[in-house]
Amino acid sequence: MGNNNSSLKHKNKKIETNKEIDNKTTELEEKKELKYYIPNNYDDIDRVHMFHFLQRYIFQSNFSSPIEERLMQEKCKVLDVGCGPGTWLLDLANKYEKCVFYGLDNNPIFPNEIKPGNLNFIKAGMFDGLPFPDNEFDFVHQGFVLFVVKADQWNFIISEMIRVTKPGGYIELLEPFSSFRGFGPIVRKIHEAHLASCSERGVDMKVLPNLDKIIKSNQQTPIVYKEERFFISGPNGGKVGTAHEDIYVGYHDNDAAMENLSPILGISKEKYKIMITKDLVEELKHTSPEFSLLRFWAKKINNN
Template structure:
């Protein structure tokens, strides 16, 4: 594991004294996107409502390709948003929590435990991280935000809420709102320019002495077999063709360093085997997770590779065999930064 720490002096940036009220608020569909309403006032589809209404809503915001459902708001992000993807994300969450021995690395555990802390989870997906954290820290408040509604609309702890919103439009919160801003695995979603804008927006809504933590994959597979190499290269080619930097994880620390008022910048790294060549349960789970991720990318990658569905399935089967044979492994990273108080 690597651990780099750097400090940077920054120029002054303006902040607002506005903040969320003690009762957290979320925008409803009828309110302006920058307004806030109660965590629990979002309506949910019940069995008594028309299934046709739900289907119409899905068709208006999504598209179906090869039997998988994809969101339409960010067409660069060609990863599904269906039940199969929800299961993959749950498996991935459990794996990353096990590998990293926790849900986060920023030094905020004691503050979360004490309570009164506000946490933002951007790109929350199914809300698994948000719900896990809310259950562990019941006296702090957690808000998950995602471009599409994959998160639960009911049956959640009272200190957790969710908002459907495109964060590329600018976070709809006042300056200095959150004590901790977290984001995980959006390597396939944003251009480098958008990353710069987003990290600056994360800084804006983070309180002084608050923390920002971004967790990312390295899309490269190390010690790859021949099929793994083809798949890895296809992922990188697909990202590049959509204006996305496949090596963005190597740029994030510099982007943080160039963002006003961020200091104590750290890069943490873990190496995880793919397969059972180290005889660890994490290796078997990680191989399954990467194979499932490649399955989710099938629509995009089979076009890059020039193969059909059957041939792509065979490639995934061979990929799983190569994991232990070639002693393949992956790297994941956590990037941490603290928002400092500015002094002239």
């Protein structure tokens, strides 16, 4: 995993912080094909917040790396890559007051003013290399970037996360997955359309369960742990299922999703709307589609 020069690349890199959020759209508006996958308005941001609390409930924790004691006792530095509105960071910054937190995203939807003093946000693109020196952070986290990372970019982004982590520190990734078990025809169609749309952009979701292999291929993270938690979406999945259904339906019931998915599904926008708001909701009452959340974590060793 060659990335030895990447820290040098950042020496002259301009870092912008805390840019004002545009309520309606962000500058990513110009990247039309990604609108569906990137939070762009307050509804999208609400869903990202909800997903954070859902994953925390499912795992009963905010992370799986064994770093809690260190975060409680030491002045650790923590980075979240592709932090979105910063929900994970806000949760942690309030709890681990001695630590300093950094969120990085190229779409500045993070809060500018109302945030804890130990939390900083940086506007930067993760594919340009992380704008930090080597061995800087005790903990480097990334969550739910599956729709924006192309299959051939995972190696680079993971090697960057490892590079900026201190020896003895941890990296951790969180991604959702599904192997289609229990899917009814509507969820299956939506999921397949979604996969096709991702695949057109070079994003391959089949990579996700194998992220441990990519992490392991780096000499500095030879041991990788993986934890998968399964849940059913919809009323048959209890409280978690109902919460996931709200997020799932909301995620697909909007103009960006409709514009992106209705042509792939070969149906009109009107039919798409009915499919999501009526047929999908009805199907979920009678089926038990299984989804899962995957966490991967590894300690960086000093192999110099």
